Amino acid sequence: MKKEQVVNCQFSVWYPIFKKFTIKSSILPLPQNVIDYLLDDGTLVVPEGSSSLQQTHNNTSDSEADDDVQWSDDESTETVKAPEFPDFNAKVLEAINALGGRVFPKLNWSAPRDANWIALNSSLECQSLSDIFLLFKSSDFVTHDLTQPFIHCSDDDSPDPVISYELVLRKWSELIPGGEFRCFVKEHKLIAISQRDYTQYYHHISKQEHSISHSIQGFFRDHIQYKFLDDDYVFDVYRDSCGRVWLIDINPFGPVTDSLLFTWEELTSASRLTASQAQDDMPQEEGPAFRYTTSEVTVQPSPCLSYRMPRDFVDLSTGEDAYKLIDFLKLTETETTLDVKEKVV
């Protein structure tokens, strides 16, 4: 994977080419002060005008304390002021309204998929800039875009291309995970298709394997092949309930992109890929190898679970599980350590 391939997979590069076949979106340049705010580790203070919590580092006077959460009694430290981005905020709100009031946010390449648990609705659906900031500031995937977009590139001795950072707002769409597929293209040829949400078994996929594969191949041939700037890339699609295929995203052909039910070793080797249902005594069909989860037995935990908070932490902090709290207090009384279970919310 070369740096140029990563550059070509930026949303603002592919969106104008494939606008007709994807979800309606807006692209806003990200001002430098917003980038600095997103990269600043110390503040989780959402901008003025939002109703969400603000973080202060001192005891504020009663008159201004109502909306503020006080994290410390230390009077010597100064108040962290909520940053203000009035012009940018106005542009974002205008774009959100033009997209129907609910959007899915991402940066040049990544969405904050690892942070949805922190949002009040446990979703990436946003209606304001503060919703977006809360997700972005909690996401390692967003930080990856901002700090190391060219990691894993083979031409790492060449200078990094200059990136203009952008906020991408996509019209919110209720996508059913069983309709999402990731497609791998090598030398302009569609070589592999994987179920995107491979952690679940979807009965309809095994039942409609051939029609799903054919509709994706047709979509690729008619609308994608030879139109993208590279020979090798990975595109994500959504097949809706009418069987119509939509483009969701384009990703670099390399280890920064999750290879799902394939491995990068298989995808980059010259040998022929096998499909989920391939049998040794049956000749394999021409066309891409199609893999999907074939039974409930192979169901796995969601890959983003490891980004969440352990369930015990949440239960203790909210006091939701009284017995756990009592156990915890007993343990701290006897100065033993709490054995936090690896359960996650």
Ligand SMILES: Nc1ncnc2c1ncn2[C@@H]1O[C@H](COP(=O)(O)OP(=O)(O)OP(=O)(O)O)[C@@H](O)[C@H]1O
């Ligand atoms: N407009 C939208 N409305 C609602 N959900 C969406 C929308 N666009 C994408 N999604 C959901 O979010 C998921 C991630 O979207 P997307 O592929 O754009 O993010 P990404 O960061 O590029 O992911 P990856 O790292 O896997 O490439 C999709 O699989 C889909 O389920």
Ligand SMILES: [Mg+2]
């Ligand atoms: Mg992507």
